[in-house]
Amino acid sequence: MKRRDMLKFGVAGGAAAVAAPALAQSQPTIRWRMQSSFPKSLDTVFGGATTIAQKVSKLTDGKFEIQVFSAGEIVGPLQVLDAVQIGTIEAGHTAGFYYIGKMPALVFDTGVPFGMTPRQHNAWMRYGGGLDLMRDLYKQFNVVQIPCGNTGAQMGGWFRKEIKTVDDLKGLRMRAAGFLGSVFSKLGVVVQQIPAGDVYPALERGTLDAVEWVGPYDDEKLGLHKVANNYYAPGVMELGASLCFIGNEAKMRELPAQYREALEAACAEANLDMLAKYDAYNIQALRRLLAANVQLRFWSNDIMKALQTATAEAMQDFAAKDATFAKVHQHWKAFRDDQVLWSAVNDGAAERFLAANRG
Amino acid sequence: MKRRDMLKFGVAGGAAAVAAPALAQSQPTIRWRMQSSFPKSLDTVFGGATTIAQKVSKLTDGKFEIQVFSAGEIVGPLQVLDAVQIGTIEAGHTAGFYYIGKMPALVFDTGVPFGMTPRQHNAWMRYGGGLDLMRDLYKQFNVVQIPCGNTGAQMGGWFRKEIKTVDDLKGLRMRAAGFLGSVFSKLGVVVQQIPAGDVYPALERGTLDAVEWVGPYDDEKLGLHKVANNYYAPGVMELGASLCFIGNEAKMRELPAQYREALEAACAEANLDMLAKYDAYNIQALRRLLAANVQLRFWSNDIMKALQTATAEAMQDFAAKDATFAKVHQHWKAFRDDQVLWSAVNDGAAERFLAANRG
Numbered sequence: 001m002k003r004r005d006m007l008k009f010g011v012a013g014g015a016a017a018v019a020a021p022a023l024a025q026s027q028p029t030i031r032w033r034m035q036s037s038f039p040k041s042l043d044t045v046f047g048g049a050t051t052i053a054q055k056v057s058k059l060t061d062g063k064f065e066i067q068v069f070s071a072g073e074i075v076g077p078l079q080v081l082d083a084v085q086i087g088t089i090e091a092g093h094t095a096g097f098y099y100i101g102k103m104p105a106l107v108f109d110t111g112v113p114f115g116m117t118p119r120q121h122n123a124w125m126r127y128g129g130g131l132d133l134m135r136d137l138y139k140q141f142n143v144v145q146i147p148c149g150n151t152g153a154q155m156g157g158w159f160r161k162e163i164k165t166v167d168d169l170k171g172l173r174m175r176a177a178g179f180l181g182s183v184f185s186k187l188g189v190v191v192q193q194i195p196a197g198d199v200y201p202a203l204e205r206g207t208l209d210a211v212e213w214v215g216p217y218d219d220e221k222l223g224l225h226k227v228a229n230n231y232y233a234p235g236v237m238e239l240g241a242s243l244c245f246i247g248n249e250a251k252m253r254e255l256p257a258q259y260r261e262a263l264e265a266a267c268a269e270a271n272l273d274m275l276a277k278y279d280a281y282n283i284q285a286l287r288r289l290l291a292a293n294v295q296l297r298f299w300s301n302d303i304m305k306a307l308q309t310a311t312a313e314a315m316q317d318f319a320a321k322d323a324t325f326a327k328v329h330q331h332w333k334a335f336r337d338d339q340v341l342w343s344a345v346n347d348g349a350a351e352r353f354l355a356a357n358r359g
Numbered sequence: 360m361k362r363r364d365m366l367k368f369g370v371a372g373g374a375a376a377v378a379a380p381a382l383a384q385s386q387p388t389i390r391w392r393m394q395s396s397f398p399k400s401l402d403t404v405f406g407g408a409t410t411i412a413q414k415v416s417k418l419t420d421g422k423f424e425i426q427v428f429s430a431g432e433i434v435g436p437l438q439v440l441d442a443v444q445i446g447t448i449e450a451g452h453t454a455g456f457y458y459i460g461k462m463p464a465l466v467f468d469t470g471v472p473f474g475m476t477p478r479q480h481n482a483w484m485r486y487g488g489g490l491d492l493m494r495d496l497y498k499q500f501n502v503v504q505i506p507c508g509n510t511g512a513q514m515g516g517w518f519r520k521e522i523k524t525v526d527d528l529k530g531l532r533m534r535a536a537g538f539l540g541s542v543f544s545k546l547g548v549v550v551q552q553i554p555a556g557d558v559y560p561a562l563e564r565g566t567l568d569a570v571e572w573v574g575p576y577d578d579e580k581l582g583l584h585k586v587a588n589n590y591y592a593p594g595v596m597e598l599g600a601s602l603c604f605i606g607n608e609a610k611m612r613e614l615p616a617q618y619r620e621a622l623e624a625a626c627a628e629a630n631l632d633m634l635a636k637y638d639a640y641n642i643q644a645l646r647r648l649l650a651a652n653v654q655l656r657f658w659s660n661d662i663m664k665a666l667q668t669a670t671a672e673a674m675q676d677f678a679a680k681d682a683t684f685a686k687v688h689q690h691w692k693a694f695r696d697d698q699v700l701w702s703a704v705n706d707g708a709a710e711r712f713l714a715a716n717r718g
Contacts, residue, residue, distance in 0.1 A: 026385075027420075055620070055624060058616070058617065058620040059418055059617065059620050059621060059624060060617075061386075061616075061617045114713060117706065117710060118478070119477070119478060119634060119635075119638060120638065122631060122634070122635045122638075123634075123635040123636075123638035123639045124639075125635070126631075126632060126635040126636070126639070127635050127636050127638075127639030127640070128639050152705075152706055153705045153706040153709050155705060215705070233704050233705050233708060234704065234705045234706070234707075234708035234709040234711075234712065235705050235706065235709050236709045236712055236713070239706070239709050239710070239713075257417070257420075258417065258418065258419075258420045261414070261417040261418050262418060262624075264628075265414060265418060265621075265624035265625065265627070265628050266624065268624070268627060268628035268631050268632075269623075269624050269627035269628065271631060272481060272485075272627050272630060272631050273485060273627075275478065275481070275482075276478075276481045276482040276484070276485040276486050277482075277485070277486050279478065279479065279481075279482035279486075279698065279701065280482045280483075280485070280486030280487050280694075281486070282701060282705075283697045283698065283700060283701035284697075286701065286704070296704070298708070301712075304712050304716075305716065308716060335639075337717070338642045338643075339638065339642065340710075340713050340714060340717055341642060341717070342638065342641060342642040342645065343710060343713075343714060344714035344717075345592050345593065345645065345655070346511075346512050346514060346574070346592050346593045346594050346641075347476065347511055347512040347593070347594065347598070348593075348707070348710045348711070348714055349592060349593030349657070349714075350512050350593040350594050350595045350598050351476060351598070351699075351702060351707045351710070352593075352707070352711055352714075353593065353595055353660075353663050354473060354595070354598075354699050355699060355702060355703035355707055355708075355711075357663075357664065357667060358696065358699055358700070358703070
């Protein structure tokens with residue numbers, strides 16, 4: 001057979017393979033357990049997990065059911081990756097940057113200070129090679145990752161006192177997680193690791209001066225404005241936080257192709273949906289907070305520049321110690337720089353005009 | 360039976376109905392034809408239609424197949440709505456603003472000058488009531504709409520001469536479609552309606568002075584920079600253009616619930632995917648265009664303000680003549696104004712810092 005005929009045969013074979021499912025094979029019933037790293041009280045971010053489960057069920061006519069558990073119901077919120085890796089649960093709903101201690105490069109799966117917007121992050125994942133890079137990292141934990149949500153830019157946090165200069169950050173006792181913590185500490189902030197439930201009383205007693213949380217809609221529920229009412233913007237430290245679905249690799253391989261597609265599609269829709277919900281609800285919550293006497297304040301340009309420099313230094317620190325981090329950072333930064341340029345030329349510039357000319 | 364018991368019975372009945380599909384009914388094989396309003400040469404925007412068809416096929420194990428046709432293969436590019444309405448084809452891939460002549464309010468389904476970003480548009484659709492409003496409009500054409508893609512902000516267009524002042528727009532012969540055309544004409548632009556294929560020779564001969572098209576990646580293919588090399592930004596006239604899937608209402612009702620879900624999920628993923636592709640490719644194309652001697656120019660603040668005022672006037676013109684337009688515009692504007700404010704406080708402000716401090 002000539003090469004040309006082989007190719008023709010190959011095409012015909014492919015067509016036959018596509019037609020095969022019409023023989024109506026019945027699909028198996030599959031039940032999974034998925035735990036989120038987030039509490040039920042955050043209907044935005046935890047809601048992403050239920051969105052995925054509901055969509056998957058509908059897409060498979062109820063044959064692939066994922067039972068959703070909130071943080072702590074099976075394992076602790078930050079043990080989700082471990083639990084999926086060893087198969088305690090088939091799937092998890094979490095954020096890569098929680099696992100900075102296991103593998104620092106996973107922070108790029110979620111977002112880093114002075115990083116990408118949700119839109120830029122999606123472009124990096126889908127057409128910039130980001131998803132391949134991230135899946136290579138997660139493979140070392142025997143899990144497959146699918147991006148499944150984004151909070152949008154998070155606010156700068158709640159501060160008991162006004163922060164006018166870079167010096168005002170020195171000695172400040174602030175709760176800030178992971179990579180953010182390492183940036184703030186470069187500016188003299190005394191970073192605290194305390195459980196979420198202890199934040200309110202600590203601010204009230206004055207043993208804590210500041211906390212960074214999410215945005216108006218989520219923050220309002222915690223009532224932080226009652227004990228620290230200087231609310232800082234803009235969210236340069238977190239222009240987006242991308243959530244991820246993670247599935248145990250062996251369990252993912254056992255899924256029929258159709259169910260795997262259902263998972264991917266459900267996560268894509270959850271990705272779109274979560275940001276839309278945050279955008280619609282955050283501005284309403286911000287209005288309520290302002291009516292409750294919250295002081296909306298903006299970082300000075302000097303403070304943002306100091307944070308940007310500290311971020312670059314923290315990146316270099318991690319890159320010097322970790323070749324994987326260095327490789328991912330280089331790839332990520334090239335794409336990010338291009339996207340910032342494109343936004344500065346077109347989309348961002350148009351938004352800038354509208355922000356200045358609201359009429 | 361008391362009302363309370365009836366409710367309980369209702370719930371129990373609902374649970375039984377959910378369990379029913381486990382009886383393994385075999386799903387029907389369905390073949391649809393879908394025509395796009397876009398040519399195959401635009402792999403970005405036309406590609407959205409093939410993305411939808413491929414995803415739907417995979418999600419239904421090949422049982423629901425949608426055959427995709429490009430502009431003109433069955434009906435003309437702007438006859439897609441008609442063809443779906445009367446059932447010539449089951450589905451279409453198009454943009455609402457093409458049908459401004461049939462129903463002006465459909466422009467809000469796509470985007471209007473000084474309008475919403477793709478992200479804000481998604482928020483309006485999913486959590487702002489926009490989708491319900493739009494589906495009510497499309498219902499009058501017997502079609503169901505599903506948002507399925509966005510180009511992001513489009514560039515300001517190609518101009519043979521530099522446009523320094525508002526006066527430079529007077530008498531300019533420009534190809535600009537639909538609502539955009541009515542805004543430009545308020546500033547003295549002589550808006551031309553000529554087929555896409557005639558644009559290049561008209562610019563070359565000098566019988567046309569300017570054209571607005573899409574963005575660097577799509578525009579580069581047409582080679583417009585060779586005959587009009589002043590390329591204007593930012594895209595205030597089109598901060599986003601949302602594409603839509605439309606399905607014939609009767610045909611949509613015939614679909615099993617699972618197939619309908621597959622369509623919705625496929626469109627959501629196509630929505631996310633198209634913008635990611637544009638963002639990744641546009642900046643690369645812009646670099647190539649700049650290397651080919653294109654003059655990247657920015658609208659002056661005066662020109663943007665004049666365009667914004669003309670847009671507000673055009674909105675009022677349409678609203679005065681059409682109660683539906685007035686109703687949708689009011690709803691849309693309240694949401695848009697809130698979103699612009701939120702962006703000015705947080706996400707957009709963070710992006711603005713990065714644009715100014717790229718280091």
